[in-house]
Amino acid sequence: MDGRAGGGPAGRPGPRWRLNGWVLAWALAITGCYTMTPVTGPVPEVGTMVAFAINDAGRAALGGSLGPEVDRIEGRLLETTDDGYLLAVSSLTLLRGGQQVWQGEQVRVSKQYVNSAFERRFSMGRTIGAGAIVVGGFAAFLATRSLLGAGQSETKPPSDSGQTHVGRP
Amino acid sequence: MRRILQFAVLCLGAGVLTACTPETVVETEDIPTAGVRFVNAVPDTFAVDFRPVDIVENSTFYGVAFRSTTLLAYKNARAGSRHFRIFQSGTTPEIASVVVKDTTVNLEAGKRYTFILWGYARAGSSPARRLTVLEDSPADPGQQIAFRVVNATDAAIDTRVYPNGGTVPADATWSGVAALSASSYVNVARGRTNINVQPAGGGTAIVNTECTQRGLAGTVDVEAAPGTEIAGSALSAIIVPRSVAGSTAPNLTTPGLICVWDRRPPRAPGV
Numbered sequence: 208m209d210g211r212a213g214g215g216p217a218g219r220p221g222p223r224w225r226l227n228g229w230v231l232a233w234a235l236a237i238t239g240c241y242t243m244t245p246v247t248g249p250v251p252e253v254g255t256m257v258a259f260a261i262n263d264a265g266r267a268a269l270g271g272s273l274g275p276e277v278d279r280i281e282g283r284l285l286e287t288t289d290d291g292y293l294l295a296v297s298s299l300t301l302l303r304g305g306q307q308v309w310q311g312e313q314v315r316v317s318k319q320y321v322n323s324a325f326e327r328r329f330s331m332g333r334t335i336g337a338g339a340i341v342v343g344g345f346a347a348f349l350a351t352r353s354l355l356g357a358g359q360s361e362t363k364p365p366s367d368s369g370q371t372h373v374g375r376p
Numbered sequence: 377m378r379r380i381l382q383f384a385v386l387c388l389g390a391g392v393l394t395a396c397t398p399e400t401v402v403e404t405e406d407i408p409t410a411g412v413r414f415v416n417a418v419p420d421t422f423a424v425d426f427r428p429v430d431i432v433e434n435s436t437f438y439g440v441a442f443r444s445t446t447l448l449a450y451k452n453a454r455a456g457s458r459h460f461r462i463f464q465s466g467t468t469p470e471i472a473s474v475v476v477k478d479t480t481v482n483l484e485a486g487k488r489y490t491f492i493l494w495g496y497a498r499a500g501s502s503p504a505r506r507l508t509v510l511e512d513s514p515a516d517p518g519q520q521i522a523f524r525v526v527n528a529t530d531a532a533i534d535t536r537v538y539p540n541g542g543t544v545p546a547d548a549t550w551s552g553v554a555a556l557s558a559s560s561y562v563n564v565a566r567g568r569t570n571i572n573v574q575p576a577g578g579g580t581a582i583v584n585t586e587c588t589q590r591g592l593a594g595t596v597d598v599e600a601a602p603g604t605e606i607a608g609s610a611l612s613a614i615i616v617p618r619s620v621a622g623s624t625a626p627n628l629t630t631p632g633l634i635c636v637w638d639r640r641p642p643r644a645p646g647v
Contacts, residue, residue, distance in 0.1 A: 246439065246441070248626050249441075249445055249446075250444070250445050262436065289603070289636070290601065291449075318448065319434075321447055
């Protein structure tokens with residue numbers, strides 16, 4: 208690939224390259240924007256993404272609906288009751304490592320089975336950091352491949368009008 | 377031939393020694409348990425962790441912030457003399473190893489307890505931060521519900537309990553409940569219930585709201601959930617202060633009410 212795969216003029220990134228770059232930057236930025244932090248308010252709000260660290264009693268009690276060796280359960284909070292929570296589960300983190308992706312299946316979790324609670328929050332630090340890395344990396348990529356028009360121009364091809372000497376075989 | 381015979385006897389002896397252990401019955405202990413829960417009512421500092429430090433147990437409450445009800449429920453704890461510690465909550469050893477309170481308490485099997493951390497953490501503020509263990513074991517209120525008020529504010533209060541939609545009664549249900557103390561239980565009629573809190577001696581209401589722990593009637597196969605509408609329930613109205621402005625506590629600008637159950641209604645036959 209020569210940097211002109213997008214079809215742009217020589218020495219400049221083509222529209223497709225630019226689009227790919229921005230898509231990459233956006234994708235990285237939005238994944239870095241959120242972090243799981245301990246719940247600091249009185250109670251997590253319905254509709255937010257939360258995670259609950261499950262204790263041993265919870266692993267035993269919820270084994271039938273979640274499966275064995277669950278460390279953390281993550282999902283959207285659908286309902287809060289005095290005794291527990293109703294979650295649309297999006298993923299499980301297992302004690303021995305690894306993650307299971309769920310499709311929003313609903314599971315009720317009693318408070319007595321929860322060690323600690325986390326909520327997904329916007330992280331300014333991560334966002335700025337990820338953004339800086341992405342933008343810097345993309346700029347460096349462009350610079351090292353002479354895609355911004357600042358590099359040497361390509362050698363001009365010989366004119367058709369000149370004489371060409373072809374040696375005899 | 378003789379050597380083979382000796383070897384066979386030796387093998388037989390080794391087999392007997394390793395294989396033949398008498399059948400034993402392993403007794404599984406029926407652990408005597410009490411219920412414990414933890415409330416953080418300290419309005420001027422950050423979250424804490426409550427945990428047993430004598431045995432490994434599920435009675436831990438991690439990351440409990442001021443007025444947080446996220447994990448406010450009873451957890452089973454082994455009865456007997458128990459050692460608990462409250463640490464600052466954090467992810468670094470420097471913070472998480474700081475002990476805020478250390479207590480040893482005797483838990484009786486079948487009883488429930490509220491560990492409440494209240495007062496001010498900042499030096500010079502009064503009342504100073506302390507840990508109190510409340511026993512949550514009221515008598516059976518029969519066809520009524522039992523209520524008590526737990527005053528986590530820094531001043532004495534008068535509290536009235538009245539039916540939702542009704543008028544605030546002239547006489548206080550509990551008068552002059554001192555700061556950082558709990559009243560006795562009083563039986564009242566079941567039904568949606570409001571709590572009105574005023575400074576001791578009267579004045580503008582600090583809190584006037586419904587206790588939202590209304591409960592849920594039992595069915596033929598599901599136990600009733602305790603609440604103001606379910607006879608036989610007991611509840612605590614915990615009056616919590618506003619947070620100290622500029623502190624690391626969650627920013628809550630007015631005093632509030634945390635309503636929690638202390639006693640479940642009796643189980644229906646067959647449940």
